[in-house]
Amino acid sequence: MLIKMESEQRIIRLQKALNKMELDGALFVYPIDVYYFTGTRQNSTLWVPTEGNPMLLVRKSYARATTESLIEDTRPFPSSREFPNLFGPQIKRIGFTFDILPVQQYQYYSKMLPGREFTDISPINRELRSVKSEWELEQMRHSGDCLCSVFAQVPEFLKEGMRELDLSAEFECRLRKAGGEGYVRMRAFNQELFHGLAVSGATSDKPGFFDGAVSGRGLSAASPQGSSVEKIVAGSPVLLDYTVVFNGYIVDMTRMFVFGQPKPELEKAFATAIAIQQYLVENLKPGMICEDLFLVAASMAEDAGLGRNFMGAPGENARFVGHGVGLELDEYPVLAQGFKVPLQVGQTIAIEPKFVLPGLGAVGIENTFAVSSGGGIKITGMADEMISL
Amino acid sequence: MLIKMESEQRIIRLQKALNKMELDGALFVYPIDVYYFTGTRQNSTLWVPTEGNPMLLVRKSYARATTESLIEDTRPFPSSREFPNLFGPQIKRIGFTFDILPVQQYQYYSKMLPGREFTDISPINRELRSVKSEWELEQMRHSGDCLCSVFAQVPEFLKEGMRELDLSAEFECRLRKAGGEGYVRMRAFNQELFHGLAVSGATSDKPGFFDGAVSGRGLSAASPQGSSVEKIVAGSPVLLDYTVVFNGYIVDMTRMFVFGQPKPELEKAFATAIAIQQYLVENLKPGMICEDLFLVAASMAEDAGLGRNFMGAPGENARFVGHGVGLELDEYPVLAQGFKVPLQVGQTIAIEPKFVLPGLGAVGIENTFAVSSGGGIKITGMADEMISL
Numbered sequence: 001m002l003i004k005m006e007s008e009q010r011i012i013r014l015q016k017a018l019n020k021m022e023l024d025g026a027l028f029v030y031p032i033d034v035y036y037f038t039g040t041r042q043n044s045t046l047w048v049p050t051e052g053n054p055m056l057l058v059r060k061s062y063a064r065a066t067t068e069s070l071i072e073d074t075r076p077f078p079s080s081r082e083f084p085n086l087f088g089p090q091i092k093r094i095g096f097t098f099d100i101l102p103v104q105q106y107q108y109y110s111k112m113l114p115g116r117e118f119t120d121i122s123p124i125n126r127e128l129r130s131v132k133s134e135w136e137l138e139q140m141r142h143s144g145d146c147l148c149s150v151f152a153q154v155p156e157f158l159k160e161g162m163r164e165l166d167l168s169a170e171f172e173c174r175l176r177k178a179g180g181e182g183y184v185r186m187r188a189f190n191q192e193l194f195h196g197l198a199v200s201g202a203t204s205d206k207p208g209f210f211d212g213a214v215s216g217r218g219l220s221a222a223s224p225q226g227s228s229v230e231k232i233v234a235g236s237p238v239l240l241d242y243t244v245v246f247n248g249y250i251v252d253m254t255r256m257f258v259f260g261q262p263k264p265e266l267e268k269a270f271a272t273a274i275a276i277q278q279y280l281v282e283n284l285k286p287g288m289i290c291e292d293l294f295l296v297a298a299s300m301a302e303d304a305g306l307g308r309n310f311m312g313a314p315g316e317n318a319r320f321v322g323h324g325v326g327l328e329l330d331e332y333p334v335l336a337q338g339f340k341v342p343l344q345v346g347q348t349i350a351i352e353p354k355f356v357l358p359g360l361g362a363v364g365i366e367n368t369f370a371v372s373s374g375g376g377i378k379i380t381g382m383a384d385e386m387i388s389l
Numbered sequence: 390m391l392i393k394m395e396s397e398q399r400i401i402r403l404q405k406a407l408n409k410m411e412l413d414g415a416l417f418v419y420p421i422d423v424y425y426f427t428g429t430r431q432n433s434t435l436w437v438p439t440e441g442n443p444m445l446l447v448r449k450s451y452a453r454a455t456t457e458s459l460i461e462d463t464r465p466f467p468s469s470r471e472f473p474n475l476f477g478p479q480i481k482r483i484g485f486t487f488d489i490l491p492v493q494q495y496q497y498y499s500k501m502l503p504g505r506e507f508t509d510i511s512p513i514n515r516e517l518r519s520v521k522s523e524w525e526l527e528q529m530r531h532s533g534d535c536l537c538s539v540f541a542q543v544p545e546f547l548k549e550g551m552r553e554l555d556l557s558a559e560f561e562c563r564l565r566k567a568g569g570e571g572y573v574r575m576r577a578f579n580q581e582l583f584h585g586l587a588v589s590g591a592t593s594d595k596p597g598f599f600d601g602a603v604s605g606r607g608l609s610a611a612s613p614q615g616s617s618v619e620k621i622v623a624g625s626p627v628l629l630d631y632t633v634v635f636n637g638y639i640v641d642m643t644r645m646f647v648f649g650q651p652k653p654e655l656e657k658a659f660a661t662a663i664a665i666q667q668y669l670v671e672n673l674k675p676g677m678i679c680e681d682l683f684l685v686a687a688s689m690a691e692d693a694g695l696g697r698n699f700m701g702a703p704g705e706n707a708r709f710v711g712h713g714v715g716l717e718l719d720e721y722p723v724l725a726q727g728f729k730v731p732l733q734v735g736q737t738i739a740i741e742p743k744f745v746l747p748g749l750g751a752v753g754i755e756n757t758f759a760v761s762s763g764g765g766i767k768i769t770g771m772a773d774e775m776i777s778l
Contacts, residue, residue: 001610061702064613182583183612190420229568
């Protein structure tokens with residue numbers, strides 16, 4: 001359960017940001033945004049005035065929301081006639097998260113609150129969320145321990161000749177039993193992820209829609225991601241990229257497994273990924289510029305002769321090497337081209353240098369780290385080596 | 390893989406609808422909408438002019454999209470400078486699905502295509518999708534067989550004293566091994582579902598955000614749905630409400646299990662659910678009005694003295710008894726109050742009369758049916774009885 005002090009501090013930080021933007025308040029309608037500020041993800045709308053106390057309007061379930069909400073003024077969602085009266089004439093400029101607000105919802109609120117100006121606060125919402133409190137880091141450490149405990153079991157159930165799909169099923173089953181909450185939230189409009197990826201060399205070298213280095217073939221054109229029905233064979237690199245969710249907080253990691261000896265090209269690429277991770281971890285400090293870190297990583301890949309294989313199949317490379325994680329898998333900041341902002345203490349970032357070698361498969365490493373003055377602190381505390389079986 | 394004829398017929402039906410609305414074409418940006426018309430769910434935008442040939446603009450992965458897309462004119466997404474030139478001055482009125490289009494995307498396309506009028510085509514998009522072709526019914530029958538095969542195994546792994554969570558994990562593992570694609574798509578803005586629900590009497594009587602009769606407690610306030618860590622005890626009804634996805638097509642079903650003898654109140658409620666399902670199946674015929682079917686179902690619940698327990702915890706009852714399923718779990722039509730439209734042959738509907746008895750738990754039945762002139766044809770072909778263990 002979220003604690004009262006967390007909720008209060010988050011709202012104070014938001015109110016400061018709203019004040020700076022000269023807004024009179026903000027409406028949150030997206031479940032995980034509402035959860036962040038209130039402690040409940042029931043179907044509701046949160047009103048945070050720039051000055052004064054927030055108000056949570058619950059559609060369903062009001063009974064459950066009252067047991068979870070940390071907002072004193074939690075009430076059933078009012079009728080369309082009553083709704084406008086909750087907002088006095090002094091409320092003129094209202095913030096909304098346009099990155100996920102559907103046009104139909106926008107039209108509904110425009111009609112309910114005529115004459116008001118709506119402004120996009122998506123960037124400040126994501127920015128606020130990117131810095132984690134000690135309480136949040138504690139949730140993520142729990143997530144990390146849970147995920148590592150399942151990764152540690154892989155040698156027990158990964159068998160030569162098994163289908164990628166069966167490996168997924170076994171991994172996911174253990175993740176759930178370890179307390180994984182299942183549904184992984186992503187913010188980007190056209191992204192989806194079911195738990196993670198269990199892919200081998202036969203499929204991991206193919207491009208896909210996913211905004212990551214590796215997509216997997218998936219089971220159909222409708223679900224073109226993750227494991228396929230291909231069998232895992234000796235020498236082929238098995239890449240397991242999985243997430244887990246605990247109290248809503250996501251942690252993300254990747255490990256490599258192989259039966260027998262991997263090809264030298266794969267070993268070289270893996271060693272380069274480890275070196276890039278090492279450089280990034282040492283520099284995961286406040287003030288470092290996200291884009292600069294990506295550009296150094298890309299140049300290290302280039303120097304190893306692996307520039308065209310870095311972060312994706314050649315020609316479809318992603319231009320990032322790490323992404324924020326938290327209540328969503330794709331939080332701020334992003335270690336990416338164009339992301340010219342400094343890191344802050346408490347940001348949590350999944351660093352994932354990966355290489356895709358056509359005909360051989362994908363290799364790489366991924367760990368979730370917290371930014372600190374001494375460099376990245378590892379949340380996914382398991383050895384990084386490629387595990388031979 | 391989607392077949393060419395399907396794609397062509399869907400586009401022709403869409404173009405007729407666009408013509409009727411006096412639109413010049415429609416832009417689709419939501420992955421599953423794009424998949425429906427093109428056969429690929431890669432990250433892309435589909436342009437369907439009211440007259441002429443559609444065009445698929447692919448962001449990622451273009452290589453994969455070219456192997457899947459049934460649209461002849463499939464090309465990489467153009468630059469912002471080139472994009473407007475694809476739309477001549479005769480293109481004035483453009484349809485968009487406002488139900489899922491985020492405001493940021495809307496603003497992007499408004500800027501790219503100045504002077505155009507954008508119109509909401511969400512209702513016609515959902516209406517088109519609600520009627521399934523024989524090819525689609527074939528996918529759904531496969532989904533149904535797959536789901537039933539896992540339900541049939543439940544007596545092998547459901548054990549007295551196990552946690553709801555472990556039951557979920559075992560069920561989900563088998564669903565994946567049977568070919569379940571995992572990610573379950575929902576259209577409604579604030580809804581989420583991870584696979585389904587495995588809940589017992591200790592938790593199934595509590596309300597939740599989910600727009601269904603039963604939510605489950607879940608594992609935290611952030612993931613307040615589905616199984617909890619409660620143990621399953623004798624006499625307590627175990628409700629398994631699960632979906633499966635095959636080639637993108639979802640089927641939905643619920644079965645009840647119990648150790649020992651259920652309480653007479655539960656048996657009576659279950660018998661009423663079966664009677665309501667029987668009535669609805671006999672009337673799942675073209676021309677029947679959705680709302681009327683719901684109202685009869687509600688009155689049957691009322692007559693059994695279970696009106697306040699119907700479709701939810703007392704006071705938080707959902708006002709529906711069945712919902713369309715297909716590429717999304719919440720398709721049209723809905724057997725719901727206010728849904729005054731006639732059924733059509735080929736619509737696929739999950740019928741799920743359920744009762745929530747505070748202190749005892751939830752009971753009910755759910756099957757997916759296809760509407761036909763002879764009444765509902767069952768896609769989830771497994772016996773309906775409550776299974777005693």
